[in-house]
Amino acid sequence: MSEPVWEVFRQERRGRPFEHAGSVVAPDADFAEAWAREQYGRRGESAALWIVPRDAIRDVESWADEFDLKYRRVDGYSIKARLKEARERAAARAR
Amino acid sequence: MAAVEVPQDAQAFLDYVQGGGQVEATDRLPDEYRVKLVKFIEMHANSELMGVLPEREWILRAPTLQRKLALTAKVQDEVGHAQLIYRIVEDLGKPRGQCLADLVSGKSKFHNVFHYPTRTWGDVGVIAWLVDAAAIISQKALLKCSYAPYARIMKKICWEESFHILHGRDVILAMVTGTPAQFELVQEALNRWWAPLMQFHGNPIPRDEDPMWHWRIKSQGNEEARQQFLEGYVPQIWELGLTVPDPKLRRGDDGVWEYTEPDWDELRSVVTGHGPMTDERLAFRSRFIEQEQWVRDVLAA
Numbered sequence: 001m002s003e004p005v006w007e008v009f010r011q012e013r014r015g016r017p018f019e020h021a022g023s024v025v026a027p028d029a030d031f032a033e034a035w036a037r038e039q040y041g042r043r044g045e046s047a048a049l050w051i052v053p054r055d056a057i058r059d060v061e062s063w064a065d066e067f068d069l070k071y072r073r074v075d076g077y078s079i080k081a082r083l084k085e086a087r088e089r090a091a092a093r094a095r
Numbered sequence: 096m097a098a099v100e101v102p103q104d105a106q107a108f109l110d111y112v113q114g115g116g117q118v119e120a121t122d123r124l125p126d127e128y129r130v131k132l133v134k135f136i137e138m139h140a141n142s143e144l145m146g147v148l149p150e151r152e153w154i155l156r157a158p159t160l161q162r163k164l165a166l167t168a169k170v171q172d173e174v175g176h177a178q179l180i181y182r183i184v185e186d187l188g189k190p191r192g193q194c195l196a197d198l199v200s201g202k203s204k205f206h207n208v209f210h211y212p213t214r215t216w217g218d219v220g221v222i223a224w225l226v227d228a229a230a231i232i233s234q235k236a237l238l239k240c241s242y243a244p245y246a247r248i249m250k251k252i253c254w255e256e257s258f259h260i261l262h263g264r265d266v267i268l269a270m271v272t273g274t275p276a277q278f279e280l281v282q283e284a285l286n287r288w289w290a291p292l293m294q295f296h297g298n299p300i301p302r303d304e305d306p307m308w309h310w311r312i313k314s315q316g317n318e319e320a321r322q323q324f325l326e327g328y329v330p331q332i333w334e335l336g337l338t339v340p341d342p343k344l345r346r347g348d349d350g351v352w353e354y355t356e357p358d359w360d361e362l363r364s365v366v367t368g369h370g371p372m373t374d375e376r377l378a379f380r381s382r383f384i385e386q387e388q389w390v391r392d393v394l395a396a
Contacts, residue, residue, distance in 0.1 A: 003395070005186075022248045023182055025191075027394055039175055040251070059121055062100075 006032040007057060009050040010040050018050050029053075112241035112311045120186045120244050128310050132242055133187050135312050140180035141198045141205035147173045148376045149213040149222060158216060165262050169223065172255045179248045186244065199381040201368045206230075208291045210370025217277075217284035220270060223263025225288065228328055229295045231256045232320050233313075241311035264331075271335045278336075285332070286340045293341075293354065294362040296320040325352040 003025045009018040021040050026032035032051050040046050070076030101122040102108045108125055111118075118124060124132075147170045154170065157163035181191045197203040208226050213219060234253050240246040270277040302308040302316030315323075325344075329352070332339055343355045365373070 020247065021251065022179055022244075023186070025182065025185070031394065039179065045254075061121075 003027050005054040006036070007052045007054050008036045008040055009052070010046040011048045011050075012046065014047050016047070018048070023054070024051075109310075113309075115239075115311075117241055117243040117246065129187055131306055131310055132245075132312060133184055133189050135307055136180060136187070136242075136245055137184050137189065137194055137197075138204050138206070140177050140184060140194065141203055142209060143173050143177035143180060144198070145205040145209045145376060145380065148379060149209060149211070149372075150219060152213050153216065153219045156216070157219075162266070166219070169259050169262060172259070176252050176255070179252070180245075183242075183245050183248065195380075195384055199377050199384065201377065204366050204368075207294055207362055207365045207370070208288075209376070210365045210373045211287070211291055212372050214287070215280050215284060216266075217270060217280035217282075218287065220263055220266035220281060221284040221288045223259055224267050225263070225285075225292055225328060225332075226295075227256055227259045227263060229292055229320075229324050231260065232323050232327075233296065236313055236315045236320065239311075239314040267335070271337070282337055285337055289340050290358060290361070291365075292324075293321070293357040294359070294365075296324065298359050298362070322352055325354070326350075 004027070005023050005025055006029075007023050008021045010021040011018045024032055024035040024039065026035050029051065033049075036049050036051050040049060101116070101118050102111050103123060105125055108128070112128075150166060150173075151170055154163060154166050157166050181194055184194055185191055194203070198205070208222075208229075213222065231253060234249055234256065237249045238246055238253065240249070267281055270281045297317040299318040299321070300316075302313075302319070305313065305316060307313040308316060326346075329339060329344065329346075341355050343353060346352050364370075368374075368377075
């Protein structure tokens with residue numbers, strides 16, 4: 001296919017996130033808008049559309065974690081054993 | 096947390112989709128999976144495109160302006176579905192032009208119900224209500240398809256199909272509350288459409304032997320879909336005083352519907368291009384593909 005592909009994102013209501021809806025094939029942005037309006041806005045089901053040339057999308061899928069960044073997340077903190085020990089010590093001190 | 100990687104190994108990929116995993120157009124897909132996806136999705140697109148022809152024949156003969164507008168809108172929706180679905184096929188590697196060429200040459204298939212004639216306005220009502228109902232059962236099951244781009248556009252398609260069912264039901268209700276002759280038109284149409292409707296979801300092969308279930312392209316078996324159709328719609332047909340033309344049809348105590356074995360030879364013959372309207376409709380489609388070439392040329396220029 002020589003014609004470019006345009007990805008269409010639609011927003012259901014103002015303030016909501018834009019979600020990927022589908023794609024259209026069109027020779028330029030104006031035609032892409034016409035097709036996208038027809039497919040994703042004809043019944044007033046969208047508050048807004050984003051129409052993006054597929055080539056302009058940078059796809060990021062790999063999430064290397066070489067530096068072990070667990071300290072930035074809740075699963076980086078395992079407090080169960082320490083909490084148990086702390087409670088035991090506090091109980092021992094109280095006796 | 097690290098994103099779930101789509102497995103490259105064939106067995107691991109299969110385990111991944113069978114476990115409910117979904118994949119994107121940019122993932123590396125096993126060849127066999129891609130071939131199955133193209134076959135299934137292309138047939139779906141063909142069916143949307145061919146499915147408008149039985150209804151299109153009645154746009155000029157619709158009984159009121161309101162019905163004419165509604166039917167035109169439905170036809171527009173269905174062609175739009177075909178466009179969306181062919182886009183998915185294109186991203187999987189088969190250009191739309193090739194899909195259309197294979198459709199008109201008879202190399203690829205479309206659903207059995209679109210090979211039959213639309214004799215009266217009663218047929219239009221039965222198609223919009225019951226054929227669309229049967230189709231929406233299959234399509235809702237595709238919302239969970241392992242191929243995510245297809246599953247996503249199915250959301251929009253199911254949403255539009257829900258109007259179509261209501262439009263069909265409204266047509267039927269108007270006729271069954273009309274004159275005895277109008278009621279009879281509906282009953283006759285139901286008699287004509289019942290056999291194709293019962294064949295629609297395919298032969299009852301166990302889902303584990305269905306390659307489309309194997310790859311989780313479909314999320315339910317053929318018989319499950321048919322049972323869901325019977326459970327949902329037979330009571331609605333009966334409550335209007337219509338008769339379903341199958342003396343064996345009954346709901347068992349276990350909730351499973353019993354029915355006369357559909358004619359699977361007829362289904363096979365019809366979908367392989369030997370239905371009563373197959374040639375005429377393909378010739379029509381072919382003529383329009385040629386006639387509209389100038390539009391594609393203008394856009395490409």
